[in-house]
Amino acid sequence: VTHMFAPGNNELSVQEGEILTVTNQNVGGGWVEARNSRGNVGLVFDNSQYSYFMNKINFINAHPIFSHRFPGFSKTPNPEVYLLTKSVAKGNDKLPIYAGEVGPVWLYPQIQLDCVVADPKKGSKMYGLKSYIEYQITPNTTNRPVNHRYKHFDWLYERLVEKFACALPIPCLPDKQVTGRFEEEFIKMRMERLQGWMSRMCRHPVISNSEVLQLFLNYRDEKEWKLGKRKAEKDEFVGVKIFSTIDPELPELDPGQVEQKYEMYSQFTRSMDNSVKELLAVGHLHWKRCTGPLQKEYRQIGKAFQNLSSVFNTSAYPTLSATGKTYEEIAELVAGQPKKDLHFLMETNNEYKGLLGCFPDTIAVHKAAIDKVKEADHLVTMNKISQQDKHIMEKNLSTMSYALQAEMNHFHSNRIYDYNRLMQFYLEEQVKFYETIAEKLKKALGQYTTM
Amino acid sequence: VTHMFAPGNNELSVQEGEILTVTNQNVGGGWVEARNSRGNVGLVFDNSQYSYFMNKINFINAHPIFSHRFPGFSKTPNPEVYLLTKSVAKGNDKLPIYAGEVGPVWLYPQIQLDCVVADPKKGSKMYGLKSYIEYQITPNTTNRPVNHRYKHFDWLYERLVEKFACALPIPCLPDKQVTGRFEEEFIKMRMERLQGWMSRMCRHPVISNSEVLQLFLNYRDEKEWKLGKRKAEKDEFVGVKIFSTIDPELPELDPGQVEQKYEMYSQFTRSMDNSVKELLAVGHLHWKRCTGPLQKEYRQIGKAFQNLSSVFNTSAYPTLSATGKTYEEIAELVAGQPKKDLHFLMETNNEYKGLLGCFPDTIAVHKAAIDKVKEADHLVTMNKISQQDKHIMEKNLSTMSYALQAEMNHFHSNRIYDYNRLMQFYLEEQVKFYETIAEKLKKALGQYTTM
Numbered sequence: 001v002t003h004m005f006a007p008g009n010n011e012l013s014v015q016e017g018e019i020l021t022v023t024n025q026n027v028g029g030g031w032v033e034a035r036n037s038r039g040n041v042g043l044v045f046d047n048s049q050y051s052y053f054m055n056k057i058n059f060i061n062a063h064p065i066f067s068h069r070f071p072g073f074s075k076t077p078n079p080e081v082y083l084l085t086k087s088v089a090k091g092n093d094k095l096p097i098y099a100g101e102v103g104p105v106w107l108y109p110q111i112q113l114d115c116v117v118a119d120p121k122k123g124s125k126m127y128g129l130k131s132y133i134e135y136q137i138t139p140n141t142t143n144r145p146v147n148h149r150y151k152h153f154d155w156l157y158e159r160l161v162e163k164f165a166c167a168l169p170i171p172c173l174p175d176k177q178v179t180g181r182f183e184e185e186f187i188k189m190r191m192e193r194l195q196g197w198m199s200r201m202c203r204h205p206v207i208s209n210s211e212v213l214q215l216f217l218n219y220r221d222e223k224e225w226k227l228g229k230r231k232a233e234k235d236e237f238v239g240v241k242i243f244s245t246i247d248p249e250l251p252e253l254d255p256g257q258v259e260q261k262y263e264m265y266s267q268f269t270r271s272m273d274n275s276v277k278e279l280l281a282v283g284h285l286h287w288k289r290c291t292g293p294l295q296k297e298y299r300q301i302g303k304a305f306q307n308l309s310s311v312f313n314t315s316a317y318p319t320l321s322a323t324g325k326t327y328e329e330i331a332e333l334v335a336g337q338p339k340k341d342l343h344f345l346m347e348t349n350n351e352y353k354g355l356l357g358c359f360p361d362t363i364a365v366h367k368a369a370i371d372k373v374k375e376a377d378h379l380v381t382m383n384k385i386s387q388q389d390k391h392i393m394e395k396n397l398s399t400m401s402y403a404l405q406a407e408m409n410h411f412h413s414n415r416i417y418d419y420n421r422l423m424q425f426y427l428e429e430q431v432k433f434y435e436t437i438a439e440k441l442k443k444a445l446g447q448y449t450t451m
Numbered sequence: 452v453t454h455m456f457a458p459g460n461n462e463l464s465v466q467e468g469e470i471l472t473v474t475n476q477n478v479g480g481g482w483v484e485a486r487n488s489r490g491n492v493g494l495v496f497d498n499s500q501y502s503y504f505m506n507k508i509n510f511i512n513a514h515p516i517f518s519h520r521f522p523g524f525s526k527t528p529n530p531e532v533y534l535l536t537k538s539v540a541k542g543n544d545k546l547p548i549y550a551g552e553v554g555p556v557w558l559y560p561q562i563q564l565d566c567v568v569a570d571p572k573k574g575s576k577m578y579g580l581k582s583y584i585e586y587q588i589t590p591n592t593t594n595r596p597v598n599h600r601y602k603h604f605d606w607l608y609e610r611l612v613e614k615f616a617c618a619l620p621i622p623c624l625p626d627k628q629v630t631g632r633f634e635e636e637f638i639k640m641r642m643e644r645l646q647g648w649m650s651r652m653c654r655h656p657v658i659s660n661s662e663v664l665q666l667f668l669n670y671r672d673e674k675e676w677k678l679g680k681r682k683a684e685k686d687e688f689v690g691v692k693i694f695s696t697i698d699p700e701l702p703e704l705d706p707g708q709v710e711q712k713y714e715m716y717s718q719f720t721r722s723m724d725n726s727v728k729e730l731l732a733v734g735h736l737h738w739k740r741c742t743g744p745l746q747k748e749y750r751q752i753g754k755a756f757q758n759l760s761s762v763f764n765t766s767a768y769p770t771l772s773a774t775g776k777t778y779e780e781i782a783e784l785v786a787g788q789p790k791k792d793l794h795f796l797m798e799t800n801n802e803y804k805g806l807l808g809c810f811p812d813t814i815a816v817h818k819a820a821i822d823k824v825k826e827a828d829h830l831v832t833m834n835k836i837s838q839q840d841k842h843i844m845e846k847n848l849s850t851m852s853y854a855l856q857a858e859m860n861h862f863h864s865n866r867i868y869d870y871n872r873l874m875q876f877y878l879e880e881q882v883k884f885y886e887t888i889a890e891k892l893k894k895a896l897g898q899y900t901t902m
Contacts, residue, residue: 285751
């Protein structure tokens with residue numbers, strides 16, 4: 001079940017099969033104003049694919065929430081429009097897929113794109129009435145910084161979803177928090193997360209090469225930015241049409257092979273999603289335990305030793321007092337540790353939770369295509385499509401499968417790299433943590449004399 | 452408020468000033484049967500001191516409980532009978548006090564007495580109808596083992612309380628548990644605690660030298676044991692009379708000096724009692740946390756890593772699984788640690804809680820004596836006592852103070868030794884614990900390859 005939320009929460013609840021009349025196409029942000037059969041007017045999400053299958057839309061009743069959510073797909077975009085497409089994009093628009101060591105892979109650039117998100121600055125508009133935070137983004141290609149506000153990231157995100165989300169998981173941006181937007185801690189955290197999001201986009205061989213990301217990172221002045229924005233918003237190769245730009249230089253797969261791959265990836269992403277959520281849940285619990293009851297308890301142990309030592313002070317017992325202070329220090333180490341190691345573990349797993357949350361939608365498009373091709377034989381007998389059409393559909397399904405395989409192989413290589421780095425970092429910090437405690441206790445022990 | 456409990460809970464509630472008629476002196480265990488003015492018959496605690504001041508007894512209503520409790524004093528034994536005593540015990544009965552480095556000290560034996568409590572064996576009586584546990588006690592002096600049941604320890608405890616509790620803290624025996632008496636864990640724990648109790652009694656210079664302890668450790672046959680028991684139960688130098696056997700070879704203290712010492716010890720024992728209880732409370736909490744939520748949490752962390760690793764297994768990721776197993780091992784280390792170190796900390800502090808619980812009674816006898824001597828001037832003017840009597844009272848108060856000082860110095864030297872040993876042991880185990888965890892994590896870390 002996917003939820004969708006219109007700006008201002010004046011979204012329209014619609015049922016499958018309902019007929020809507022568009023009353024205003026210029027709402028923006030992917031939304032249009034529409035009226036339903038009962039005369040209620042509200043916003044519904046617009047997508048070139050949706051307008052085509054408007055009679056089948058099946059929006060879910062939205063709950064009013066304030067955080068930014070991935071608009072996603074309220075219903076699987078229908079891949080039929082692509083499956084019957086004969087022409088393939090040419091030249092710069094072509095997205096080739098090669099046979100790599102691990103299987104089908106995207107074309108990776110010679111130098112991996114990356115960028116640094118830094119230097120958040122408070123800016124204002126309308127004579128100081130509206131204030132915002134502007135971040136400086138410096139790509140490794142030009143080494144020339146550009147400035148962007150959160151809403152620009154959001155615009156980029158929406159373009160990437162429109163263009164690629166049928167084939168690639170486009171993870172959500174970090175939450176748009178309304179209150180306390182200018183607190184230092186919050187700005188630092190958001191910047192860290194925008195950095196993570198941008199790096200992931202830059203590391204993606206398809207996304208990194210896209211005109212919209214290049215515009216975001218390289219625009220030279222306001223004019224270039226405005227023109228580029230307008231162009232990106234008019235891009236026709238969005239939704240399932242993205243598949244018509246994909247060109248696998250590999251032998252065609254039969255539908256059986258395609259379904260097998262689909263089953264495997266579907267199973268894998270679901271399992272990993274569960275495991276990541278489990279790890280996040282226990283990590284959250286552990287964080288709360290370390291900064292709450294455990295810190296309190298070690299402080300109490302420290303205090304108890306010190307109180308006993310102060311009773312003993314009549315006959316001088318400074319060693320016990322030092323032991324007490326050591327346990328108070330351990331309390332602070334225990335409470336401070338999650339920020340040092342668990343934080344990174346949580347952030348990385350949160351990123352993966354975001355990525356994995358996109359796969360069900362991406363995979364659903366794929367499944368819909370498999371089902372369409374399964375129907376093809378029947379449609380041929382019914383004379384609804386020609387034998388030729390069926391072959392085109394199978395070839396296009398093979399292309400979709402290669403796109404999914406290339407994307408999964410990209411995901412796997414990132415995953416192996418990310419989790420390897422994460423676990424090494426986490427364990428290194430954990431070793432340091434326990435060694436520091438052991439060292440402190442050893443020092444406390446050293447103050448006692450053997451009797 | 453001190454509670455007293457008669458066997459079978461048929462104790463008699465009595466008020467201050469009430470006159471009781473003793474109806475049966477042979478109830479045993481320090482109790483006599485008596486009738487009050489309203490004709491109610493029940494048990495009251497008998498003590499040579501109490502019968503003397505029977506018109507002042509002030510028993511507290513007892514609540515029915517089943518565990519063994521220190522009978523103690525329901526009212527402070529009146530030291531008057533001793534304060535006016537002129538004669539001092541001679542020869543073997545004499546308890547000398549010397550000027551030691553730390554102040555007045557008991558006469559310590561050349562070789563410290565100790566014993567080993569071991570080899571608990573199940574025995575039975577009445578054709579197997581009654582079963583019990585017999586422990587083997589081997590003193591270091593004879594190296595010849597004797598056998599005793601818990602009830603014999605209890606008899607010894609009662610004799611020691613009768614004889615010494617006005618001057619020395621006699622800690623309670625470990626709880627007499629009724630259910631599950633023969634469970635292995637319980638027997639082991641009780642033996643450990645009986646060992647602690649016996650060692651403390653053996654280490655005491657006055658108690659170790661007493662006829663009753665010597666009988667307990669050295670009796671050769673049933674006949675010697677029975678005869679010795681009868682003799683001990685008839686001992687006249689019990690209660691406050693113990694002070695008349697004390698012979699400090701030190702200059703007499705004036706009542707002002709006595710009161711100053713009293714204030715100091717009173718304050719110290721109360722403070723230490725509070726600190727020990729605080730440490731026990733936080734230790735108990737920490738124990739529960741380690742064997743409860745913390746173990747569970749580390750297990751969950753371990754499981755979460757392993758589950759994620761099993762998802763990754765399609766592309767082989769045994770290192771993460773090993774990390775998960777490491778956290779499961781850490782869970783067991785965390786849960787098992789309290790038994791290794793906190794146990795000893797809790798046991799030692801529980802012993803001290805027991806000892807400190809005796810001091811209020813011991814100190815109250817002392818305070819009553821101070822108050823009596825303060826009254827002496829008034830009594831002299833009223834011609835109730837002679838100037839000579841007053842001097843005897845002051846000299847005897849000085850003797851009581853030396854006894855308290857010698858006992859406190861003994862307590863302090865034990866305390867320093869015990870807590871030094873305890874803290875060293877505790878910290879050594881804690882260092883090992885954290886080092887073991889760090890070592891395990893290092894090993895888990897070593898399985899990852901740098902990318």
